Amino acid sequence: MLAPLRLFVLLWSLAVMAPTAHASTIGVVLPGSSLVFYQTLLKGIQQSALDHRVDLLIRNPSDGESLNTPNIQLRIIEYMVTQGVSGVVLAPEPLAGDTRVSVPVPLILVDRYSADYDGISTVYTDNFSAGRKAALSLVPVLKKGAKVAMLRLAPNVSSTVARESGFLSVARKEGWDVVIDTYVGYRPRDAEVLIAEVIKSYPGRLDAVFAPAEPIAYGALRVIETAAIGQRPRLVLFDWRPEFLDGLKKGIVHAAILQDPYRMGYLALASMVEALQGHPPPRTLFVDVVTVTPQNMNDPAIRSLLAKYTR
Structure with a gap:
């Protein structure tokens, strides 16, 4: 729970930054804004809002603050409701407490499912299957007993937990030895330091690393590219940044599993508009992932998907 003074400052700041919404305004709350994934998701939401002629009221906490300060997203949603938004699109972070939240306006979840909120629809990736796809990209090149590292994000983020579980389901079936299985966090610089520590502390040679x-x-890419060429494990990563292209070209990245956050955002906003017009969307809308490799990275369909991630 936010301290009363801090909550007052937050809501006062929000009130200063935004005018009162009108009937065609939809609220958007993401976990942050610095990751390319969320920037691309937001671009899809904004284009959909433009196409459907609705306004947006966008308010995001600082990156990571949703995990460090539980329920801050809920406070932002409560503020948006007081401003008169007709619905909210939310990429949810975990709430503190066991009570399921009902928001007094339609709520659509995007990027991940959450049992904390009573949303009318969720637009996201089938993350368990996507984690399996990440592992399956390694099946042709890894033998039974291969040494594999699992670098986890956080135990309470449903999307990455599902990816990790999907990857491990294939690893166990194939008989790989998961010799590193640890949380490295969600801040890129901090994660890089921890990844370097855990990889360099492993006494043997790693065959593969999964970064979900x-x-x-x-x-992980920054750490692995510093290793001698003959000592580099195969890196399978999730999501995309323009910097990853060079890793593919150099063969450091074995495969990248790409979501389509632009499409997710577009569909989430479009589904909200449909719901407000009396046409309830499906409870679940899955958006497919694509496996990008050095072999297919120049295919037109792949290049089109990568272009959506351009800042």
Whole structure:
């Protein structure tokens, strides 16, 4: 729970920054704004809002603050409701407490499912299947007993937990030895330091590393590219940053599993408009992932997807 003074300052700041919403305004709350994934998600939301002729009231906490200060997203949503938004699109972070929250306006979840909120629809990736796809990219090149590192994000983020579980389901079936299985966090620079520590402390040679989210992928790439060419493990990463292209070209990145956050954002906002017009959207809308490798990175469809991530 936010301290009363801090909550007052937050809501006062929000009130200063935004005018009162009108009937065609939809609120948007993401976990942050610095990751390329969320920037691309927001671009999709904004284009959809433009196409559907609705206004947006966008307010995000600082990156990571949702995890460090539980329920801050909920406070922002409460503020938006007082400003008169007709619905809210939310990429949810975990709430403190066990009570499921009902927001008094339609709520659509995007990027991940959350049992904390009573949303009318969720637009996201089938993350368990996507984690399996990440591991399956390694099946042709890893033998039974291969030494693999699992670099985890956080235990309470449902999307990455599902990816990690999907990857491990294939690893166990294939008989790989997961010799590193640890949390490295969600801040890119901090994650990079921890990744360097855990990889360099492993006494043997790693065959593969799985990085299930953008901040971990960034740190893992920077660490692995400093190793001697013959000692580099195969890196399978999730999400995308323009910097990852060079890793693919050099063969440091074995495969990148790409979501389509632009499409997710576009569909989430479009679904909200439909709901407000009396057409309830499906409870679940899955957006497919794509496996990008050095072999297919120049395919037109792949280049089109990568272009959506351009800042």
